[in-house]
Amino acid sequence: MIEAQARKYEPIAVSNESTVVSVYDADPSKETSYQSESQLEREFIHRLEGQAYEYVELTSEEHLVANLRAQLEALNRFTFSDEEWQRFFKERIASTGDGIVDKTVRIQEDHVQLLTRDDGTTKNITLLDKQNIHNNRLQVINQYAVDCGEGGASFSNRYDVTVLVNGLPMVHIELKRRGVPIREAFNQIDRYQRDSFWAGSGLFEYVQLFVISNGTQTKYYSNTTRRQHVADATGAKKKSKTSNSFEFTSWWADAQNMPILDLTAFGKTFFAKHTLLNILTRYCVLTSDRLLLVMRPYQIVATEKILQKIDISTNYKKLGAVDAGGYVWHTTGSGKTLTSFKTAQLASRLENVNKVLFVVDRKDLDYQTMKEYDRFEKGSANSNTSTAVLKRQLEDPSKKIIITTIQKLSTFIAKNKGHEIYSGHIVLIFDECHRSQFGDMHTAITKAFKRYNLFGFTGTPIFAENSGSGGNPQLKTTAQAFGEKLHTYTIKDAITDQNVLPFRIDYVNTMKVGSVIDKQVSAIDTENALLSPVRVSQVVSYILEHFDQKTKRAVGYALGEKRVRGFNSLFATASITAARTYYNEFKRQQAELTPDRRLKIATIFSYAPNPDSEDGVLEEEGFETENLSGDARSFLESAIADYNQMFGTSYDTSSDSFQNYYKDLSLRLKNRDLDMAIVVNMFLTGFDATTMNTLWVDKNLRSHGLIQAYSRTNRILNSVKTYGNIVNFRDLEEATNDAIALFGNKDAAGIVLLKPYREYYGEYAQKVSDLLEKFVPGQVIESESGQNEFIKLYGEILRLKNILTSFDEFAGNEVLTERQSQDYQSVYLDLWNDRKKRETGEKEQITADLVFEIELIKQVEINVDYILLLVQQYREERGDGDDKELRAGISRAIDSSPSLRNKKDLIENFVDSVSVNGSVQDEWTAYVYKQRECELEEIIASENLKREQTLGFVDLAFADGLLRTSGTEVTKILPPVSRFSKDMNHSEKKRRVIEKLTVFFERFFGLATRGKND
Known part of the structure; x- marks a missing residue:
């Protein structure tokens, strides 16, 4: 975490051409005193007024729309007639059915809209002048209120500060008082999106950028980050492979990469008119997937x-x-x-x-x-x-x-x-x-x-220190080939900014190379010694034993089908011979494992000029399989045949087919269909997969090659992935330190590498001790201050445990027993559910919006089949006098699982009804189907829904793993509304039905169907 400093920031060099301030001068003598949220807000607005923003008071949508008309008329030097304005507003600005994506496209790609005038002629109306940015007018409003029910709003909300560009809300700033985590502001914006941004004409869906601050720390992000985060949180995108959330918010900085965190400094630089307008008009990219990316x-x-x-x-x-x-x-x-x-x-x-x-x-x-x-x-x-x-x-x-x-x-x-x-x-x-x-x-x-x-x-530039030999003797460094360095952003900068993750490195000693091989012996002899059957067997055994631990791979079973959560990995080997040897050893050892414990492993390599080089430079590999030796190509054919059998494909080593194999394998790595790929040089440079967190290394690496290879593991994904995991089977510690010093600086190691185990464990043990001292496992915490303290403390323990689990030393040293963990987790989830229910969206009533680490709990949560195993034991032990504790254990396990808590009554009723004989699995499936049918029929009857359409709608939801509540499909199941009906509010009816079906879907999802939802 970047340490914020309360300092005065003065830009030294700013021009209309430079969007980012060159450097800022910090005055540490001026300390910032305590500020309430309202004081922070007033000071910020005053800062914007001093930068030529116009402050306006707009308290209703009517005022907002009237101001928008006036601003567009001024920008376009044109006066709308009332009829023209109504037509233009309804068709070109607030068209029915438009959402965030449509409005973002309008700003980013279609900012000149066509007006049909009263006389039938047409005129271009510019929403945002991208050619002459200073023609755009900036205004600032605050405390804009939306009442519950107003324009369909689900709850009342009051927004802190909003910047209008030509009358349209385009930048929203959410503030918290100093000392409050800025993540609370992020979460509050999420609530606005769910509850009211879309209400009425939906003008707040035009917001392109969000800024969150507690005065001391300030970040910004695009509307996509917020929208995607809400979708992930609500399960609207079950198949999403990434989790664009708070981790994807950005710090602002100067041209020297010095963070500008304080809100005053941020307002002075980021909200300078030319900077903000440049970011909105030049430095946002709307992708073909309709995701808005804002540049850092x-x-x-x-x-x-x-x-x-x-x-x-x-x-x-x-x-x-x-x-x-x-x-x-x-x-x-x-x-x-x-x-x-x-x-x-x-x-x-x-x-x-x-x-x-x-x-x-x-x-x-x-x-x-x-x-x-x-x-x-x-x-x-x-x-x-x-x-x-x-x-x-x-x-x-x-x-x-x-x-x-x-x-x-x-x-x-x-x-x-x-x-x-x-x-x-x-x-x-x-x-x-x-x-x-x-x-x-x-x-x-x-x-x-x-x-x-x-x-x-x-x-990873080539400097004199790492230029090596080969190539054009006149072009040995990047500067010689391309000219002067224009800008630098090192791995140290990126980790400090939390744009990539630090590394955690293990050095696993399987052979003391120095004791058996003299350093003067040729590289090929060294490699042969390192490929001795005993050592290769040890390395493979270590990987198989520690794979789940390092990749945080949790294997569960839902209705008989394997389900894996976690990350995947690459295994970097020194040569084609080594890749072949390891691949065959994995096949041999995995044959002795049960099918559910076997990893999905593939290998890929091609011809390289120096395939067995030992100097640590990553050689280029193309797709020239025809240049491979006969044995190497024959083995590769065999390995691809294994891959074909695994995935039902039909690739081989012929040129076009091999390139398609490369493409398919890379896609399966990104989608987590593969657990590991064994490579020589391929995928060690240029390949990005956020799902990859571990690199196993039995290969000499150094300098730029080392950093490139390590960097396959440190892409940000979610809160579970906190570092890139490197497991070295060679002594690369000196090479690692040298590379970090070269591409970061001599002091970078403390930032680029995770701290030692003892530091994390000491902090973990202390926090667990505090937890046991202050809170009794499973006991209700009544005071809100006590609840807040517990949430923070247990969340910190979860985060530390998430890091510690990949250290081999942590096994067997967990302080909390399994029962204590379940009891504490149940209280934690009770508080999480309680806070969700208490959210009203009203600013005055929101309690401390603490960060719940639910994602960390879900990675190892109890699943249905574990519960059914306990049920089987319960049935076998019933009547022996020991079943009460087992029954209590079932309840504790359910309470500690986020996904099973809303199914607790289903499971406990089943436990009571289970027969003495028969298959627990079969009885459970029949029971769930019956309950699902009964509860759905009850919803259909109570809401008078169209039965056949509703059954089809629900079946499709379970098949897809997604309940589609937007679009027209959900309206097809609603009964027709007569103008004489007492239930005149169609939108309220739709909201209520969606709420009931959502609860129903979440309750039965993953229980009564097989396949996609697992």
């Missing part, structure tokens, strides 16, 4: 540095020289693809630029960058499939951005000497410029083009 400060700085370099080199006639370019060092996982896309997009709009070429390695284009670019702009990366296509694109004046591979570009150059494109102003942007751009292809490109800017993005 370091991304904006890098983009603007490149645009500035293009401008300066053009004016000073330096095009075609190294001085006209440069490189951006942004660590792996920091969003280089988004930065490079936005850079290419903005550069292509410069008047003097003819083309922007985004150049990547072939493998990346096919499977990583292409997908990302196509996500940012549909179709942008699909068509460049050959050199002939590249030639047509280069000759087409309308194609301003072209994405190609360095291989295709060099082939084009070889075949098209003297082409006219070489004399145009071309901006070349190289992705991951540390890899393939230092050899003959780089030289050919720079010789062919005459008027160019050359820029590179890299997470």
